[in-house]
Amino acid sequence: MENLKWRKADISYEKQIHFSKRDFSFESENAGEFITKSLANAYWFFISDVDGDNCPFRPTCSAFLLQSAKETNIFQASLMFFDRFTRDMNIAKGHDHYPRVSAGYYYDPPQNYTLNQGRIKYLPPAFIVDDE
Amino acid sequence: MIKVLEICYKGIRFSSHKNHFQFCLPYTFIPLYLYTLLLIISSSAEIHSQTEIEKQFNYAKKLYDEEKYFDAVTEFKRLLFFYDGDIYSYESNLLTGLSYKNGAKFSEAIQHFTLAGLNSKNIDEVFIARLEIIKVNILRRTIGRALALLDSLQNDSKFTRNADEINYWRGWSYIFSDDWENASLSFSTIEPKHPLALLCDSLAHDLYDPTLAKTLSIIPGAGQFYTGEYVSGFLSIGWNVLWGYLTINAFMEDRVFDGLMVGSLLWWRFYTGNIQNAEKFALEKNLEKSNSALRYLQNYYIGKKP
Amino acid sequence: MRNFLTIIFLIPLAVHPQSSSFDFHSPENIKKFADHLFCEGDYLRAIEQYELINENLDNDTIKFKVMLGYSELGFFSESNDFFRGINDKSIFYPDAYFLSFKNQLISEPGLIIAPSINSFNSFQMKSFSKLTNISMLYEDKFNISRENFTAPFDAEELNSVSTFFDHKVEPPYKSPALAGLLSAVIPGSGKMYVGEWGDGITALVVTSLFAFLAYDNFRTDHTTRAWIFTGLGAFFYAGNIYGSVASAQIFNARIDFDFNNGLELFLKQQNYFLPEYDFCE
Numbered sequence: 001m002e003n004l005k006w007r008k009a010d011i012s013y014e015k016q017i018h019f020s021k022r023d024f025s026f027e028s029e030n031a032g033e034f035i036t037k038s039l040a041n042a043y044w045f046f047i048s049d050v051d052g053d054n055c056p057f058r059p060t061c062s063a064f065l066l067q068s069a070k071e072t073n074i075f076q077a078s079l080m081f082f083d084r085f086t087r088d089m090n091i092a093k094g095h096d097h098y099p100r101v102s103a104g105y106y107y108d109p110p111q112n113y114t115l116n117q118g119r120i121k122y123l124p125p126a127f128i129v130d131d132e
Numbered sequence: 133m134i135k136v137l138e139i140c141y142k143g144i145r146f147s148s149h150k151n152h153f154q155f156c157l158p159y160t161f162i163p164l165y166l167y168t169l170l171l172i173i174s175s176s177a178e179i180h181s182q183t184e185i186e187k188q189f190n191y192a193k194k195l196y197d198e199e200k201y202f203d204a205v206t207e208f209k210r211l212l213f214f215y216d217g218d219i220y221s222y223e224s225n226l227l228t229g230l231s232y233k234n235g236a237k238f239s240e241a242i243q244h245f246t247l248a249g250l251n252s253k254n255i256d257e258v259f260i261a262r263l264e265i266i267k268v269n270i271l272r273r274t275i276g277r278a279l280a281l282l283d284s285l286q287n288d289s290k291f292t293r294n295a296d297e298i299n300y301w302r303g304w305s306y307i308f309s310d311d312w313e314n315a316s317l318s319f320s321t322i323e324p325k326h327p328l329a330l331l332c333d334s335l336a337h338d339l340y341d342p343t344l345a346k347t348l349s350i351i352p353g354a355g356q357f358y359t360g361e362y363v364s365g366f367l368s369i370g371w372n373v374l375w376g377y378l379t380i381n382a383f384m385e386d387r388v389f390d391g392l393m394v395g396s397l398l399w400w401r402f403y404t405g406n407i408q409n410a411e412k413f414a415l416e417k418n419l420e421k422s423n424s425a426l427r428y429l430q431n432y433y434i435g436k437k438p
Numbered sequence: 439m440r441n442f443l444t445i446i447f448l449i450p451l452a453v454h455p456q457s458s459s460f461d462f463h464s465p466e467n468i469k470k471f472a473d474h475l476f477c478e479g480d481y482l483r484a485i486e487q488y489e490l491i492n493e494n495l496d497n498d499t500i501k502f503k504v505m506l507g508y509s510e511l512g513f514f515s516e517s518n519d520f521f522r523g524i525n526d527k528s529i530f531y532p533d534a535y536f537l538s539f540k541n542q543l544i545s546e547p548g549l550i551i552a553p554s555i556n557s558f559n560s561f562q563m564k565s566f567s568k569l570t571n572i573s574m575l576y577e578d579k580f581n582i583s584r585e586n587f588t589a590p591f592d593a594e595e596l597n598s599v600s601t602f603f604d605h606k607v608e609p610p611y612k613s614p615a616l617a618g619l620l621s622a623v624i625p626g627s628g629k630m631y632v633g634e635w636g637d638g639i640t641a642l643v644v645t646s647l648f649a650f651l652a653y654d655n656f657r658t659d660h661t662t663r664a665w666i667f668t669g670l671g672a673f674f675y676a677g678n679i680y681g682s683v684a685s686a687q688i689f690n691a692r693i694d695f696d697f698n699n700g701l702e703l704f705l706k707q708q709n710y711f712l713p714e715y716d717f718c719e
Contacts (some may be wrong), residue, residue: 009236052405082677092636122691
């Protein structure tokens with residue numbers, strides 16, 4: 001009973017921050033991952049952070065590639081990336097297709113694309129995901 | 133004694149003794165004494181029942197003070213369910229509302245503050261209950277509602293003498309809607325050097341102007357320098373110089389297709405990106421600044437808080 | 439006259455003692471308060487109060503109300519834990535037994551394998567058949583004729599139930615293999631087959647563009663550029679085949695999701711075939 005009751009809440013005056021911070025670390029489990037991570041870091045630092053907010057997806061295309069490489073292997077990850085890239089180029093994407101994160105971007109995690117039916121977590125387009 | 137009573141009571145009706153009345157007079161009041169005595173005893177029982185209610189109220193209050201808000205609500209509800217007098221209705225509803233507020237159950241809180249207002253015994257209690265509703269609206273950032281309620285308090289002649297307090301909470305409403313300039317104005321109507329007015333004023337001056345950041349970025353990098361993001365500023369300058377040079381160069385050499393491609397796909401992308409970035413930095417840094425001010429207010433400011 | 443006076447004098451004395459020793463926490467008053475909370479929909483507080491007096495009163499109604507309250511609050515496992523403590527001689531046992539199925543279906547949807555019980559009334563018996571039939575839809579193996587499946591249902595439920603049956607027998611899935619194959623023949627067509635027209639057209643345009651660029655550069659002997667375009671084109675081509683298979687899988691996941699959602703909505707609308715309990719007049 002006691003743990004079903006609500007308790008004193010921690011009400012913060014602060015506003016929630018939706019800006020996502022990049023993870024620039026070089027942590028990786030194998031050489032392939034190290035290479036992709038280094039490329040991604042360089043891409044983030046020199047290009048992505050200065051060429052504006054162009055990616056409508058979360059995770060972003062580069063983060064998608066990194067996570068795919070973690071989930072699968074470098075070859076499968078690149079296929080997943082090219083598919084994502086194609087979907088990104090589609091000018092009529094989305095409004096009734098992808099769920100969204102709270103900041104408004106389309107939520108499109110690599111787990112849905114590993115070709116493992118059991119790992120797919122389908123969410124309807126109207127759904128708002130809490131975290132990225 | 134019994135003998136005397138017997139004589140007297142029978143005597144009242146059947147007496148022939150001439151001193152009988154004088155003799156018996158004190159005894160005729162015995163039933164009255166007894167009655168009064170019983171009445172006193174029973175009203176002390178009434179006092180006893182008063183203490184039961186008081187005890188229940190104090191129990192609930194104790195739970196509230198111990199921050200056991202769920203249980204406090206239960207006990208206040210129990211009191212209000214059985215007790216239909218009006219001594220505790222206002223306070224019980226008010227404390228129930230505060231308990232709900234502390235558990236972040238804001239709509240329940242407002243419901244009970246409204247009940248407290250309806251059960252208030254004087255105009256001060258009405259004011260307090262209505263302020264609590266306003267504070268909940270500030271806390272959950274329904275600022276439009278908070279300001280509307282403050283307006284209605286201000287326009288009510290009953291609360292003319294509470295003008296300072298109304299302005300104080302108006303200031304807090306503006307703080308929570310990130311409008312530090314208006315917050316400062318509201319606090320300074322109470323007192324020109326009000327500490328919160330000074331705080332809001334200094335923050336308002338400290339914040340970046342996102343429009344200015346964007347406008348400055350017409351010259352690539354300038355907006356980033358304005359917000360103190362020098363690395364990003366230099367990178368923006370670098371890319372824009374590079375793609376700008378390649379684009380113009382292509383056109384100079386009559387390679388129109390290359391010029392269009394580099395210009396539209398690359399230069400344009402980095403140029404608009406530079407403007408977007410400058411605005412983003414301004415907004416990000418402003419959010420960090422206002423959050424640190426809010427953190428300070430929540431943890432260190434001594435004074436009334438929502 | 440004397441009697442009248444006596445009565446007049448005694449009235450104030452008689453009124454006072456009634457309120458004299460009011461006990462907020464006596465079992466009777468706790469029960470009254472708990473009933474009030476339950477009717478207000480404040481179930482958790484009501485349950486807490488009922489649990490305070492449960493041992494004193496040992497009341498079947500209270501036990502059932504506690505179980506119902508937990509279920510209403512969404513604490514289904516607590517509700518079912520409580521069910522285990524309800525005596526099967528209790529008049530509410532059939533209701534509680536039935537409620538435990540609802541809890542089970544919401545918390546872990548699956549086939550109901552529990553038997554019916556003799557103490558079910560005819561309404562409960564019918565609801566039980568409905569619920570067990572519906573619960574079959576959650577199983578992968580589905581082996582029942584339409585007549586048997588729809589038999590227990592009423593006319594107004596029949597429409598939804600037949601739709602569920604049809605869907606279960608022949609789900610409108612798209613084949614991932616076919617989607618992949620189509621995209622291998624004509625880039626993007628697999629995506630179109632799945633219903634992703636925009637993605638399909640984009641894939642077709644992009645792959646064709648790179649194929650053309652590669653061809654054009656080979657033709658004009660720009661071999662390096664040609665090979666770069668060939669490589670990129672190949673990746674877009676392969677990525678699209680891969681993506682078509684993935685899209686078909688996601689499409690199928692969507693079909694399952696919508697089916698389960700529809701089923702849940704239907705059960706909610708029917709309140710899991712439970713009767714309306716009215717403990718508050």
